[in-house]
Amino acid sequence: MLSYAEILNLKRWNTPTIYNGWEQVTRLERTQGRFNRETITDFMPQMGIMAGTAVTVVVQPSNPENQRNNTNAQYEYMKYLASVPGPKIVMVKDLDNPNIGSFWGEINANLHKVLGCVGTVTDGAIRDTDEMTNAGMHALARRMCVGHAYSTPVKWGCEVEVFGTTVRPGDFIHADKHGFFAIDEEDCEHLLDAVRFMDENECNNLLKLSRDAAGMDLDKFVEEYAVQVEKFKADAKNYFGNLLGR
Numbered sequence: 625m626l627s628y629a630e631i632l633n634l635k636r637w638n639t640p641t642i643y644n645g646w647e648q649v650t651r652l653e654r655t656q657g658r659f660n661r662e663t664i665t666d667f668m669p670q671m672g673i674m675a676g677t678a679v680t681v682v683v684q685p686s687n688p689e690n691q692r693n694n695t696n697a698q699y700e701y702m703k704y705l706a707s708v709p710g711p712k713i714v715m716v717k718d719l720d721n722p723n724i725g726s727f728w729g730e731i732n733a734n735l736h737k738v739l740g741c742v743g744t745v746t747d748g749a750i751r752d753t754d755e756m757t758n759a760g761m762h763a764l765a766r767r768m769c770v771g772h773a774y775s776t777p778v779k780w781g782c783e784v785e786v787f788g789t790t791v792r793p794g795d796f797i798h799a800d801k802h803g804f805f806a807i808d809e810e811d812c813e814h815l816l817d818a819v820r821f822m823d824e825n826e827c828n829n830l831l832k833l834s835r836d837a838a839g840m841d842l843d844k845f846v847e848e849y850a851v852q853v854e855k856f857k858a859d860a861k862n863y864f865g866n867l868l869g870r
Contacts, residue, residue: 625677625809626796630816631711634798635675637819639805642798644826645819648864650811658795658806661788664745664764666801667753671762674743676711678795678806679704681780683718683748685725685773694776701777702739710740713797715806717784718748718766725773728763730755732775737761745797745804747786764799814867821863829856 626634634642639659647654681701684690690697705712714736716727728744729752736744743762749769750756756763766787783792787804791797795806796815807815829852837845864870 625794626812626815628709628711631675631796633816634819635673637823638673639798639800639802641823642805642807642815642819644822645815646805646807646811648822648860649814649818649868652811658789658791658808660745660786660803662747664766664787664803666762666764666799667750667768668757668762669801671743671757673798673800674713674762675796675798676713676742677708678715678791678793678797679708679712679741679780680715680717680782680784680791680793681727682778682782682784683716683727683775684720684778685718685723685727685748685775686720688774690778691774691776697777701780702735704780705736705739705741708740708793711742712740713799714741714744714746715784715786715791715797716744716746716748717786718746719778720748723749723766723769725749725771725775726751726769727772727775728752728756728761728765729772730759733759733761743799745786745799762799764804817867818864822860825856825859825863829853829859 726749728750733756737759745764747766749767750763750765751769781793791806796812798805833848833852
């Protein structure tokens, strides 16, 4: 599991840059990354990047029986949240389609903040976006809505599917206006080193040439760019060969 310091360091880069590092250390195909496959909206893009450990919950706001049949659900769910070290991101599976009510609002945002949560990804709706922002609860969601209906936890601490992607409790979640990325523990081992290296490698090779190209003959630029691409690949191959022993 990533340390708190490592999570804070990984917040220095946007989510696409995290992907660039991940694809160097994972044994999966780059198309198999667990990022959202469906359209998602960041309703607080001014809050920047959120990163933390996944906690999961399933809700069904349209069904009043969930509240009637388990009056202790909210408190048991809160105990689950309290048992997981922060920072935490709440991954919410909403069983309703279309979405009838919001699990999120001013009250739940403040409650979750006390319990160490910094944000949420929900394939349902949210409301009270200004109040959620004031509470420090960053939200990526499908849409906004007016009411909360019967928004009570149905089950929690389980695998969920949100926006076409499977998320498991304990996954590392990195998210921003581009979407979210869920990464398992194995791929987190060298993730920070990989992200840092790939960012520096781009700056030292491809980006430096492009930004220094003012006045350069275009044919010369194309030739030099091809050289830098090969250097970029070679530097990455050498670094990750040594890091991963592959």
